Amino acid sequence: MNARIYHIVLISFISAQWACAQTDTLLIGKDFKGISANSYFNYFNTDAEITADSAWKVFTQKTNSLKRINKINFGPINGYYWLALTVKNTSNKRQELYLEIRQPHLYRIVFNRVFRDSVVTQFETGIHFNFFKRPLPNRFFDFPVTCEPGESFTMLVQVHHINSLSLPLYIVTNEALQQNNYRENLVWGFWLGFLSFCTMSSFIAFLFFRKSVFLWYFFYILTAALYGFTEQGFSFQYLFPRLADFEAPAIIHLGVYGFVFLIKFSQGLLETRKHFLLVHKILNWVFYFTLVFIVAGYLMPGFMFRFSTIVLPTLNIDVLVGLGLLSYCGIKSLWTNKVIAIFYLVAYGTLIAASVFSISNYGFGAFQYFGPNPVLISYFLEAILLSVALIILFRQIQKERSALIATVATQQKEMYKNFIGGIEKERNRIAGELHDDIGSRLSFLQRLLSTHSEESKKTSDQLEQIIKDVRQLSHDLAPPLAHVSGLIPLLEKLISDIRQSTGLNIKFQEYDFKRELSTEQIQQVYRIVQEALNNIAKHAGASKIDVQVFGHKNEVDIIIEDNGKGFDISQPTGLGINQMKIRTDSIGGRLEINSHPGKGTTILLQVPFDSTKK
Structure with a gap:
């Protein structure tokens, strides 16, 4: 009986002890x-x-x-x-x-x-x-x-x-675990996909525009994507599953890389070199100083670890100085480029706010939070806001480029106009000299030789031919009287003269030409057609030439075709064709030349009507 009671007490004691455990x-x-x-x-x-x-x-x-x-x-x-x-x-x-x-x-x-x-x-x-x-x-x-x-x-x-x-x-449970994993992987897949899209878009923009700001944005968002991928444990799972002790140093390095790329991207986006030169230089020093830490960490890891009590505070000060300078540039940019500055400050603010909030993960603060890393959420918002800022910058670049192209085109057109004007003045001066001076003196000489001897008659005939050539040259050099004749009569007269002087078979046709070009345009078109026909007469060996003028609502098209020997348009052109192109540009026209060896040549000249001339 006593033994039985003893066993019951012992079992109760053990059970109580187990319960207490x-x-x-x-x-x-x-x-x-x-x-x-x-x-x-x-x-x-x-x-x-x-x-x-x-x-x-x-x-x-x-x-x-x-x-x-x-x-x-x-x-x-x-x-x-x-x-x-x-x-x-x-x-x-x-x-x-x-x-x-x-x-x-x-x-x-x-x-x-x-x-x-x-x-x-x-x-x-x-x-x-x-x-x-x-x-x-x-x-x-x-x-x-x-x-x-x-x-x-x-x-x-x-x-x-x-x-x-x-x-x-x-x-x-197993079912709940699978559902949670599926849902979270879907969310982080979307996050990573969006940042990857921003990364590739910025790289393509860099290749297209050759602007370094797009390249630094590419590196910054790429680093953000890798940081998030590693911080959430995916890098260890999918990229480096056999590398133990990989994640912690990788996260630290990616964070430092992100800071370095943020500096260079911000300098490009806010144009610090242009607006804040001194701050720009200091940021460069912060950039190079941080690079020294990165390189030293790879080359001298033992030294860096041994003096970590000095290295880490110094690096922290370096980062704080850099972030402070970036904040200053963002605020000051409100007076230089307000729209981009606003997007930048909001994006930058989300990163700073997330960094402050994430101190809960280090046991500081009265709140307890564990969820998606606020820094990763800020990266997502940053990618959206900074992408918008880059789109605005892209449009500004396009606008500035278009304005520059328009200015250059205007200046080039004015230069062509002055150049052609100078040529016309010089031609007119030479034509006057030939007609008034040399022509008159040759005529006087002819009268002196007007005797009945055979030798005198031959000399007189030669002088008469020289006089005709000088007069023709004077006529060719002198500007056409566009305000008197108009384009069609001038072209008809030009073609008639060339027929007589060369014997070429030139056919001229005009279709629906009801509006008239300006005086300057007529003069330049006349010279272009004159140069084209002279080139055909000298070089093409053509037996047939067609000149057609088509009038349209807003422009006139002139087509010159020949059945000559043609030429290779890929080879360097002569002075005559270059002059034709310069004259065409000076009146806002378009000149197109198509030719192949042995297949003749086609010249298309398109000239818009002067909007001030109805």
């Missing part, structure tokens, strides 16, 4: 899908690593070191955290559950399951190990547990981290 129990019913489990976990932390059995004893003894997890962000740590939670399946079906830690950058995690007589380690993973050490191929840490109907079990988790610790803990 239990943490608060999470009940899993038949409709359970998932829950945020932070408030159900108890934890304690140590500076040195202890065994799982020793940690479990702390929970069973319920010492004062045990705490309830009432937060997500623990702030900067460098130690070991032990967490424990008991789960009981109150349903009548088997439950496939997962402990999910939605923090992809934990250094080391050991998942243990407690049985009545021992603590069994089931998984050991973290960014200190390659990706394939994870229980599930997911960017988060998911630990599967099976719970039979009515069964209860305790999970004991060790977390070792060397930075700011965030622990968002969830207990979810």
Whole structure:
């Protein structure tokens, strides 16, 4: 009897001790899908690593070191955290559950399951190990547990981290886990796709416009996309699954790269060289100073780590100076380019606000937040706002380019006009000299030789021919009397003269030419047709030439065709054709020459009617 009572008391004592060893129990019913489990976990932390059995004893003894997890962000740590939670399946079906830690950058995690007589380690993973050490191929840490109907079990988790610790803990079913992963991957896929689109668009814009601001924007958004891809754990999962301890330094480097590219992009967008030269030079020094840190980190990692107490504060000061100068440039740009400055300041403000808000992840501030990284959200908003700013800049560049082209065209037209005017004046002067001086003197000489001797008669005939040639040359050089005759009579007279002097078969036709060109246009068209016909007579060897004039509502088209030997238009042209082009440009026309060796030549001259002449 006494022995039986003894056994009953002993069993009751052991059961009481086991009950005391239990943490608060999470009940899993038949409709359970998932829950945020932070408030159900108890934890304690140590500076040195202890065994799982020793940690479990702390929970069973319920010492004062045990705490309830009432937060997500623990702030900067460098130690070991032990967490424990008991789960009981109150349903009548088997439950496939997962402990999910939605923090992809934990250094080391050991998942243990407690049985009545021992603590069994089931998984050991973290960014200190390659990706394939994870229980599930997911960017988060998911630990599967099976719970039979009515069964209860305790999970004991060790977390070792060397930075700011965030622990968002969830207990979810397999179905809920898959749905969450699908939904989140869809959102981040859209995020990455949009930034990739902005990246490619900016690179294409750089290739097209050759403006460095588009290239720096390409690098900045590319860095932002890689930063987000890595910060969310996708780089470790998809790009470098075998590189342990990869993510933390990658995130730091990408952040510094982003700062460097932001400086150069901002300089281009805000035109700091043009408006704030001194600040522009200081920003260049900040840029090069940061590059020195980046290169030193690769070449002398041991030195940089040994003097990290000096290096990191110096780098922080460098970044703060750069950000302050960028803020100054953005505000001052409100007086130089208000629209772009507004978009830039709003985009820049979202990044600064997100950076300030994200200090909750470091355990500072009264609020507790764990969700999408605010910096990543700000990158998305930045990409939208800065893309709009670049579109505005693109339109401004196009407007300035169009205005410059118009100015150059106007100046070029004026230059052509003055050049042609000078040519006409000189031709007129030479024609006058030939007619009034040399022609008169030759006529006087002819009269002196007008004797009846045979030699005198021959000399007189030669002089008469020279006089005719001089008069013809004078006539050709003198400007046409456009205000007296009009274009059609002048062309008819020109063609008639060339027929007589060369014997060429030239056919002239005019169709529906009812409006008249301006005096200057008529003079230039006359010279162009004159030069074209002279070139045909001298070089083409043509037997037939067609000249056609077509009048249209807003322009006149003149077509000159010959059946001569033609020429290769890809070869350098002579002075005559260049003069024709210059004259055409001076009156706002268009000259097109089509020719092939052995197939003749076609010349199309299009001249718009003067809008002031009806």
